[in-house]
Each structure stands twice: as C-alpha cells, then as structure tokens.
Amino acid sequence: MRLFEAIIEANHRAIAGDASAGLHPADFADSLPIAALTCIDVRLGPLIPEVLGITEADFIWLRNAGNIITGPLSSTMRSLSLACAVKGGKEIVVIGHTDCLVCKTSTMQLLERFKNLGIERHVLPENINEYFGMFSSERQNVLKACDLIRHSPLIGPKIPVHGLMLDIATGKLEWLVNGYEKWATMGDKWNEVVQSAGQTVDKLKSFSDFKIGDMKFPETKIGETVTKAEDWLARKVEALQFKPMEAPPVESAPPTAANIAEGIVEFAEKHWAKPEGTPRRAPHPPPKIPVPPPIRVRVNPPKWKK
Ligand SMILES: [Zn+2]
Incomplete structure (x- = not known):
C-alpha cells in the first residue's frame, strides 16, 4: 500500500468509527516528506496534520488563499518545485x-471588504477575479491546480501529484486526483516519446551536421518530431536550472537534430523511472520492531468560530 492509499484508508476507517485507525509514518519513510498546498483558512491549522495522520515534521506545508496555482511558473509553483528539489x-x-x-x-463582497479597509476600486487590478484567484467550485479548483502542477516543467515526472478535498465539518478526505494513476499515464506517454526519439536518432544520423535552425521539411513527420523534441528539451533544460550539471549539453555547440534526439534518450534513461514491472522504489526491509503507536486520525474537529 502506498502512502496516500494508507492515508485515505485510515481517514475513512476513522470516519466510520474505527478508533484504532491510524498511520505508521515509519512504514512510508520512502514517501516522506510530502509537500502539501492548502488554503490559509485558520481552521486548517490543527486539522490538516490530524486528518493526514502524519506529523508536521513529515510534510512541507505551503499555504495560499484558496490553495490556488495560477500558472506553471507561478510563485507557488516555484515553492513546490524547491520543496521537492531542495527539501526532498x-x-x-x-x-x-x-x-x-x-x-x-x-466580487461585490470582495470590493466591499476592500472598501472597508480604505482600498478603493480604482487602485485594484482591473481583472480582480483573476488576480485574486476567486473560483466558483472548490473541487474544480483542486483539479485545475493538480493539472497545472502535473504539467509544470518545474516538477519532475517522478513526483506523484495528488488532489484531496477535505470536508471541514467532518474531517473526511475525498481523493479527487490520484497522483499514482497520473504517474502511470505519464510513464506511458514517456515511453512513446523515447521510442519516437530513438527512431528519430536513427533516421537523422544520415543528416550529419544538419542544423535544427535550417530544418525545413514541409509536411514531414521527422520535422515535426524534431521541432517538438527541441521545444521539449528546451523546457527540460530550463526545468533543470538548479541542477545544471545534469542538463543535456545543448548550449556548448549548435544543436543538431541528431544530438538533440540523443540528448532526449540520454535524459530519459537517466531520469525516468523504468516502466511497469519494475518496482518504483527500492524495497526496504521493514524496521518494524518496536512499532510505535499509530498517529491517530482525528475526524471530529472542534467547532470553529468563523
Ligand atoms: Zn479556503
């Protein structure tokens, strides 16, 4: 059982009245810490660690109003990216x-609140809803955030991206986006890319010294593939800026079609987990004795003042 499968199971068992439901974080050491993005709502302060069943030492907690991701390179994306790349x-x-x-x-209520704070409409951004990230569906907002994170060049494909909805009245977690499934889908797509890149290398080796910039192959698949590959690689190089040593060497020499494609294959072999059939994480012997008591999942939050 993987970490979030265990979290959800323990949460649902606790909701159903099982007082012994809980999680042994030590069993999931390979999956910890996690990076969690939540809203700034103060009611979440004590609630999040309890419904997840992990201690605050085991998660990197990012918060913004409405748990919103505004774009693949936004400020919150930057923090999520560094939470994974630097903080593990x-x-x-x-x-x-x-x-x-x-x-x-x-929008009217928001403008009224600002007015009460002495902030007039004309000093606020014109696109007020967009700027403040106001949304009309909490669920859609989570789905959108997960999609942006999953497709951000700043997040490696090996990092599962989950989406949960917390019922603040009952403490129940709903698993909206299963990051393990997305991960498998991404792996399949990657295999297609690698396969395509491999064929590209073979085909393009006959065009020695052929420069990408000069490439004009109207209506050819090779041209399309290489152009896409070049875009893709450019994005990957950007994504790897905090680890320049591992970036494919595209800046030292003018990129040719062949070495771009080779770069992709090399990158794939180095960074992408092996497809199905291969364990995702190295199995680790369970150091289970003595077993500490599980961290109980609490699902009956106290009544909060709004
Ligand atoms: Zn909120």
Missing part, C-alpha cells in the same frame, strides 16, 4: 476544503 519532498498534494471563503466571496 517525495509527493505533492493539493488539499482543498469545503466552506472556502475564496470560493464563497463574490
């Missing part, structure tokens, strides 16, 4: 919550 985050989770005020506040 193994999985990402976006946790939306019910009764979110970013969702419930209308």
Whole structure:
C-alpha cells in the first residue's frame, strides 16, 4: 500500500468509527516528506496534520488563499518545485476544503471588504477575479491546480501529484486526483516519446551536421518530431536550472537534430523511472520492531468560530 492509499484508508476507517485507525509514518519513510498546498483558512491549522495522520515534521506545508496555482511558473509553483528539489519532498498534494471563503466571496463582497479597509476600486487590478484567484467550485479548483502542477516543467515526472478535498465539518478526505494513476499515464506517454526519439536518432544520423535552425521539411513527420523534441528539451533544460550539471549539453555547440534526439534518450534513461514491472522504489526491509503507536486520525474537529 502506498502512502496516500494508507492515508485515505485510515481517514475513512476513522470516519466510520474505527478508533484504532491510524498511520505508521515509519512504514512510508520512502514517501516522506510530502509537500502539501492548502488554503490559509485558520481552521486548517490543527486539522490538516490530524486528518493526514502524519506529523508536521513529515510534510512541507505551503499555504495560499484558496490553495490556488495560477500558472506553471507561478510563485507557488516555484515553492513546490524547491520543496521537492531542495527539501526532498517525495509527493505533492493539493488539499482543498469545503466552506472556502475564496470560493464563497463574490466580487461585490470582495470590493466591499476592500472598501472597508480604505482600498478603493480604482487602485485594484482591473481583472480582480483573476488576480485574486476567486473560483466558483472548490473541487474544480483542486483539479485545475493538480493539472497545472502535473504539467509544470518545474516538477519532475517522478513526483506523484495528488488532489484531496477535505470536508471541514467532518474531517473526511475525498481523493479527487490520484497522483499514482497520473504517474502511470505519464510513464506511458514517456515511453512513446523515447521510442519516437530513438527512431528519430536513427533516421537523422544520415543528416550529419544538419542544423535544427535550417530544418525545413514541409509536411514531414521527422520535422515535426524534431521541432517538438527541441521545444521539449528546451523546457527540460530550463526545468533543470538548479541542477545544471545534469542538463543535456545543448548550449556548448549548435544543436543538431541528431544530438538533440540523443540528448532526449540520454535524459530519459537517466531520469525516468523504468516502466511497469519494475518496482518504483527500492524495497526496504521493514524496521518494524518496536512499532510505535499509530498517529491517530482525528475526524471530529472542534467547532470553529468563523
Ligand atoms: Zn479556503
């Protein structure tokens, strides 16, 4: 059982009244810490560690109003990216919550609140809803955030990206986006790319010294593939900026079609996990004795003042 499968199972068992439901974080050491993005709502402060069943030492907690991702290179994306690359985050989770005020506040109400703070409409950005990330569905907002994170060049394909919805009244977690499934899908896509790149290398070796910039192959698949490959590689190089040593050597010499494609294959072999049939993580002997008591999942939050 993987980390989030265990989290969800323990949460649902606790909801069903099983007082012994809990998680042994030590069993999931390979998946910890996680990077979690939540809303700034103060009710989430004590609740999130309890419903996840892991201690605050085991997750890197990012918060913004409405747990919003505004773009693949946004400020929050930057923090999520560094949470994984620098702080060792193994999985990402976006946790939306019910009764979110970013969702419930209308534009008129928002303007009224600003006015009460002495902030007039004309000093606010014109696209006020877009700027403040106001959304109309908490669930859609989580789905959108997960999609942006999954496709951001700043997040490696090996990092599962999950989406949860927390019912703030009951403590129940709903698993909206299963990052393990997405991961498998990405792996399949990657295999296609690698295969395509391999064929490209073979085909293009006959065009020695052929420069990408000069490439004009109207209506040819090779041209399309290489152009896509070049775009893709450019994005990957950008994504690897904090690890320049591992970037494929495309800047030292003018890129040729063949060496771009070779770069892709090399990159794939180096960075992408092996496809199905190969264990994702090195199995580790379970150091289970003595077993500490599980961290109980609490699902009956105290009544909060709004
Ligand atoms: Zn909220």
